[in-house]
Amino acid sequence: MKPEDEEPDSVTLSNLSKIVLPPLGASSYDLAQPNAGGKTISPMDSRYRCWETFMVLLVAYSAWVYPFKVAFMGASAQQGGLYIADNVVAFFFAVDMGSPSSWPTSTGGRTFSSYLSTWFMMDLASTIPFQLLGNLITGRTTTGLSFGILGLLRLWRLRKVHEFFARLEKDIRYSYFLVRCAKATLLLVHFAGCIYYMLADHYPHGGKTWIGTAIPNFRESSLRIRYVSSIYWSMTTMTTRDGLQHFYMLFNLGFTSYLIGNMTNLVVEGTRRTMKFRDSVRAASSFVCRNRLRRRLRDQILTYMYLRFKADNLNQQELMDQLPESIYKGICQHLFLPSLKLVYLFKGVSLETLLLLVAKMKPEYVPPREDVITQNQASEDIYVVGGREGRGARELGAGGIFGEICALCNRLQAHTFRTRTLCQLLRLKQATLVEAMGTKHEDSVVIIRNFLQLTTGLGSWSALSSASERMAQKWERSGGLCSRVNIYRGHPMFRSPCRRAGKLINVPSSFEELKNAMGKKLGVEVEETVIVNVEGSEVDSLEVIRDNDKLFLVDAEDLQRFDADSSS
Structure with a gap:
């Protein structure tokens, strides 16, 4: 991978059939x-x-x-x-x-x-x-x-x-x-x-x-x-036959036809994928000629179809989808975990979180001179360059990553990333990364700080660094996710479902702000109130609150009633 300003190596259809895809x-x-x-x-x-x-x-x-x-x-x-x-x-x-x-x-x-x-x-x-x-x-x-x-x-x-x-x-x-x-x-x-x-x-x-x-x-x-x-x-x-040899000839022809039919079936089955590939290429060529597309687009279409055909033999995604989840995760761990450990973003991240990420990664082969992410694109995918060796400072070699800015900062991509040679990329969805970061607060903090260590070292990215710092503080306060809770008025033991409906709010940065927000939304004075969960247990810290929890703001009267019922 390389920035847009460098001239990549050329690739033509004449040497396309000689390309050997690297193993996963x-x-x-x-x-x-x-x-x-x-x-x-x-x-x-x-x-x-x-x-x-x-x-x-x-x-x-x-x-x-x-x-x-x-x-x-x-x-x-x-x-x-x-x-x-x-x-x-x-x-x-x-x-x-x-x-x-x-x-x-x-x-x-x-x-x-x-x-x-x-x-x-x-x-x-x-x-x-x-x-x-x-x-x-x-x-x-x-x-x-x-x-x-x-x-x-x-x-x-x-x-x-x-x-x-x-x-x-x-x-x-x-x-x-x-x-x-x-x-x-x-x-x-x-x-x-x-x-x-x-x-x-x-x-x-x-x-x-x-x-x-x-x-x-x-x-x-x-x-x-x-x-x-x-x-x-x-x-x-x-060869001709006559006389009584006609019956033998008919038997011989029938038996030979049976053998040839079975042999033809084996040959057709062995070349089925190749014939389907050639039909697809023929249809793509007809589409290009009918719509008078440029030669550059024609080469991109044919190259993509050829690489997809060859990659199917290596990925065997249909076979992997049939395997049990434990075996599938073991295969992904063997193939992709070494490359993921080389990524700066995941330095110091626990093995548990890394295994969650590699289980959702999808390998892709990208031909030379192909734009993977363009400038000002809001990409929802993160790409990791496969392999086990680096390629230099200006190029993204093995362990390189791009697209993380869009995923972590919700900003448009500042650069165009284009392949220089045949490249294997490991694609990771933004939702998968956010989900993995939400499962373990410590790892989410490590990922954000690794990201900030890189962005703060680039002077031209000062605005991005300040935005990332604010985002990191928000992640640390919220435990890795912007949690939302449902709030209600009254004790859950005495509250009737037909009473006033609850409200959905975002969890603030402190417990006092949460209590004040609940009082403001529900119209209750919060001086003599407490917050309890759906089981009636008192909540006194944001650390015990999870996304989509149900919280109840209970006044002194309901508390006395609950204590009286409990003692009796």
Whole structure:
């Protein structure tokens, strides 16, 4: 966060899909800082992005080459340049296995143990040179089909492009439908062509195969002709049935439709939120074009929708709302209490009051260059900057707070607060803060004095400081809240409900002022009167009075009557 006069960093829709939201309780600044051990790899690091893109290219190479080698080149694959290229690619994947970028999270230690128990064995199997092992075991320069099929374990590397395509799917600059269809079509056509040719090549009667009928000596043809023919066959061939096989075909079609239907249901359920997000983006784009809004507003709308979509995966507010209150408070305490303890306003406040505040906090992600509170705005929210590290004197870093002036002084905001980078804010309602301050008088005094220590140090805020001092004195006198009481005339034991109605007044600063105010409102001389509560107990101090209490002004006659009834 920063004042309005500083120029913030820019953000465009081209790099919007690359934004990584910080976890709850941490700021985006924390993600960019390596730890002391040097074991953290930031997802926003340009070197990590380049390495990730490079690994995607190697995965695409593996997905094309290894089915091609098994089907078309067979045992002679190691004689060409592909043999050297395969070993080089396997070396890069082995290096990627040893880097923290392949581990489940971005830190070392216990995380590497988790990696060993999950994907390590399959990743290791995808980097083993099975052809070289076959040569060493058999002692021959050629290997059989079994070693070639084992080499297909390299297709396990396709798992590494999952995050890449997941990020690509959420890129709103173009339609992901074409990319998804092209990706699936090219991969399946290539696999089918390789499988069709491998079946024809290993069939004993080559002239009776699909390619043998068109090219009698197809094994002697060039590699390019065989591959193009296989791809063409995989795209155009359809399987037909006749005679008694119609019943089997119908059963097979029905069973296949059932399987495809279930698979489609799973895929649709997995992409439901993404499709809803894209529909919302499409509707927002149509709204912007129809109303001819400025480009700045369009970027703000799309950025807000994108961040809300990504924040839903982190906040899981629906899940947290289903949890018991004790568990919910425990989660909020773990996530938000460290940030709240850094706020100057709550220094010295008891843990009980802090827990009341964190239970009502709501996290929000705000994009860069976004105005959170504008000048002269009467905001009802207080914002705490999430995270655990500061950002400097002129900026509001971790533990920074703004909006407290409006909440405590009922004044308009004097400055505009704008985000410089992607920022996590903890939003707190003004009513929640006032309620928490009213539960414990000592904490309300501490909060007000912490506020005054900051405002009195700013010379340009002298008027605000004097107003805050008067407000603090009022809070201390009233116990943290401007209490109101209902006042009545007569003793509560003898007073009939049909008698004169009571009145609602604010509690003054002293007990004598309260007694005089009750006498003036009720038209009673207060020299020989006492104040009692609804149980008939005498009240002689403001400290025992609470908001909405019922107080009765009793004269000497009613007191004597009450004493007589009590003695009898």
